[in-house]
Structures are given as structure tokens and as C-alpha cells.
Amino acid sequence: MSTALAIAGSGAVPVLVTAAGERAGIRFLEFFASTLRNPHTRRAYARAVTDFLAWCEAHAVPSITAVQPLHVAAWIELQTQARLAPTVKQQLAAIRHLFDWLVMGQVVPLNPAASVRGPAHSVRKGKTPVLDPAEARTLLDSIDVTTPIGLRDRALIALMVYSFGRVGAALAMKVEDVFVQNRRLWVRLREKGGKRHEMPCHHTLEEYLHAYLDGVGIAGDAKGPLFRTIGRGTQRLTRTPLPQANAYAMVRRRALAAAIGTKIxxxxxxxxxxxxxxxxxxxxxxxxxxANHASTRTTQLYDRRRDEISLDEVERIRV
Structure with a gap:
């Protein structure tokens, strides 16, 4: 039970779930333990569900079986006033999926979130800050590669640039996921949904990966993590995978050192x-x-060529 509670991202089953009985409590925990494999989604869903049920408790809803569409709609309206539309849509999805699971388990007769609509939201261009090629080259060239940490950081950044890989997939790689095929170096990434993706390396990425693996001496540790933390006080790689938060801090630190103003x-x-x-x-x-996208519509969100067109057009305004 303690393991399931940890998976649910909470120290205890919410009061409204407990009030519905043991069967409801078990079904609630099973939702997080069985249906959500992505840890980021699990945490986000657990946070949304916990906040919603706490709000219901504060508004005198006696049990999760007593939640009505009006409760869901009122909470979503409240969230819309304080949060961005994509966040609210994810919160609604969390509640909707939970109650779908409870309906299938015969804990509740109907899904109270099924008829509730989220805020309108349409995305045609991503908001992620990007670098132009010159800035990306400046960043890579600014890294001191005479140290293990420099070799690691350059290889990680280059991997994300040249393979289009997500940071989560890059940090989950093992040494054996860098391999030779048809006399070229390839990388193996495991993207969202467990999708396995293999692609050949750009010649620059191939050079940086060889330099990293050979320079830090981990080429023979096939089952070990590819990107690792640095031991405190030793400046040597450990066998602990580099956490995503550490990778973000590294990127910000490297960008600052390279005098790149874009908040990447x-x-x-x-x-x-x-x-x-x-x-x-x-x-x-x-x-x-x-990029291992199922649709080119997703890829278009990453295409920022029109940013340059917009800038050129703005400069036509001569006053």
C-alpha cells in the first residue's frame, strides 16, 4: 500500500475517496499505479486530482461518489482565472480520466467531468525559446572540454540539437545506446510512450560522442548510464544518471557563460x-x-523560420 501511495504522489488517500469505502480507495490508487506510465504525467495528474478533491472537501462534498458536473465546472472555471489554458486542459483531463477509471470499476455510476468543457486553446507555433545556428555553435564552442564535465555537457547538448531528442530520452540513454551500424555511429532513444527511435549521428555529434566516451573512460560500461553526475570533490563521473533538473541548471549556466541572452x-x-x-x-x-513525431502538425510547432520573416517585416516600419 505504501508503494501505491508513493506512486499516487500523495502521503494519504484523499478524504473524499476514503469516505467512499475501501474499494474506492484501492481503485483510486490503481489509477495512478496501473494506467499512468510516464512519471511526469503521473505527478501532474496526482497534483490536479488532489487539488480538485481538496476543493470539493472544502465545499462540503461528502464523498467522491457525490461529485457532480457542477463541481467540476466550478473548479475548472476557478482554475481558468489563475492558470494558462494548457494547464487547465491537462487538469480537466486528469479528472476526466480518473472518473472514467472509477466508472469502469463501478465505484461511481457516471463520469461528472464528461460533459464539462475546458478553455479554448489553439497552438500553431511553440513557445520554446530557440537559438539560431550561430548561437548554438557559440554555445558548443564555449564549453571547456579539457574536463570530464565539459565533455559530458557538450555531448549532451549536441545530442539534443543533432538528434532532435527530448532531454528525458537523452538522459535515459545507456552507453550501449550509442552504437556502430553501417560504419557510422548511431543513437537509440526511447521517446514518449515507450517509442524506440534509432537514427545515425551527424558527423559533429559523432565526434563529440567519441570524445566523451573515450575521454571519460566509460565506453566499456555498456549497461551504465550515458550521461552521469559528477562526484562531489572528485570531478569524476559517478554511475548515477544525470537528473533532468541538473541538466536544466547546466544549460542555463553554459548559456550565461557564453553570453547568450535568450532564456533557453x-x-x-x-x-x-x-x-x-x-x-x-x-x-x-x-x-x-x-523527431519521432506521429504527425507533421507536431513538428510544425518546432519550426521557427517564420520568426525571422516577422522580424524582417517589422524592420520595414520606418518612422
């Missing part, structure tokens, strides 16, 4: 690589395949 994050390199590829004559269809 881990995801910026995916958009940077895709945009650079398309600017150099690449096709949207191939970019989608390289």
Missing part, C-alpha cells in the same frame, strides 16, 4: 535542431520522422 532550456535544442534542418532545405516529413 533543455527543450530549446530540439526546436533549434529542427528549425536549422528546415532552413537548410530539409522537409517537414523527414523532420517529423527524425
Amino acid at each position: 532550456g533543455n527543450h530549446s535544442f530540439r526546436a533549434t535542431g529542427i528549425t536549422a534542418y528546415l532552413k537548410n532545405g530539409g522537409t517537414l516529413e523527414n523532420a517529423a520522422a527524425m
Whole structure:
């Protein structure tokens, strides 16, 4: 039971769930333990559900079985006033999926969130800050690669730029996920939904990965993590995978040292690589395949070529 509680992201089953009986409590925990495999989604859903049920408790709803569409609609309206539309839509999805699960388990007869509509939201261009090719090159060249940490950081940033890989997939890689095939170095990434994705390395990425693996001496540790933390006081790599928060702090630190004003994050390199590829004559269809996107519509969110067109047009305003 303690393991299930940890998976649910909470120290205890919410009061409204407990009030519905043991069966409801077990079904509630099973929702987080069985249906949500992505840890980020699990945490976000747990936070949304916990906040909603706490609000219901504060408004005298006696049990999760007594939640009505009006309760869901009122809470969503409240969230819309304080949060961005994508966040509110995710919160509504969390509540809707939970009650779907409870309906299937015969804990509640109907899903009170099924008829509630979220805020309107349409996205045609992503908001992730991107670097132009010159800035990306400046960042990579600014890293001191005479140390293990420098070799690691350059290889990680280059991997995200040249493979279009998400930071989560990059940090989950093992040494054996860098391999030789057809006399070229390839990388193996496991993206969202457990999708396995393999692609050949750009020659620059191949150079940086070889330098990293050989320079820090981990090439023979096939089952070990590819990107690792640095031991405190030793300046040597440990066998602990680099956490995503540490990778973000590293990116911000490297950008500051390279005098890059754009407030970039881990995801910026995916958009940077895709945009650079398309600017150099690449096709949207191939970019989608390289990024392991199911649809080119998703890839278009990373295409920031129109930013340059907009800037050029703005400069036409001569007053």
C-alpha cells in the first residue's frame, strides 16, 4: 500500500475517496499505479486530482461518489482565472480520466467531468525559446572540454540539437545506446510512450560522442548510464544518471557563460535542431520522422523560420 501511495504522489488517500469505502480507495490508487506510465504525467495528474478533491472537501462534498458536473465546472472555471489554458486542459483531463477509471470499476455510476468543457486553446507555433545556428555553435564552442564535465555537457547538448531528442530520452540513454551500424555511429532513444527511435549521428555529434566516451573512460560500461553526475570533490563521473533538473541548471549556466541572452532550456535544442534542418532545405516529413513525431502538425510547432520573416517585416516600419 505504501508503494501505491508513493506512486499516487500523495502521503494519504484523499478524504473524499476514503469516505467512499475501501474499494474506492484501492481503485483510486490503481489509477495512478496501473494506467499512468510516464512519471511526469503521473505527478501532474496526482497534483490536479488532489487539488480538485481538496476543493470539493472544502465545499462540503461528502464523498467522491457525490461529485457532480457542477463541481467540476466550478473548479475548472476557478482554475481558468489563475492558470494558462494548457494547464487547465491537462487538469480537466486528469479528472476526466480518473472518473472514467472509477466508472469502469463501478465505484461511481457516471463520469461528472464528461460533459464539462475546458478553455479554448489553439497552438500553431511553440513557445520554446530557440537559438539560431550561430548561437548554438557559440554555445558548443564555449564549453571547456579539457574536463570530464565539459565533455559530458557538450555531448549532451549536441545530442539534443543533432538528434532532435527530448532531454528525458537523452538522459535515459545507456552507453550501449550509442552504437556502430553501417560504419557510422548511431543513437537509440526511447521517446514518449515507450517509442524506440534509432537514427545515425551527424558527423559533429559523432565526434563529440567519441570524445566523451573515450575521454571519460566509460565506453566499456555498456549497461551504465550515458550521461552521469559528477562526484562531489572528485570531478569524476559517478554511475548515477544525470537528473533532468541538473541538466536544466547546466544549460542555463553554459548559456550565461557564453553570453547568450535568450532564456533557453533543455527543450530549446530540439526546436533549434529542427528549425536549422528546415532552413537548410530539409522537409517537414523527414523532420517529423527524425523527431519521432506521429504527425507533421507536431513538428510544425518546432519550426521557427517564420520568426525571422516577422522580424524582417517589422524592420520595414520606418518612422
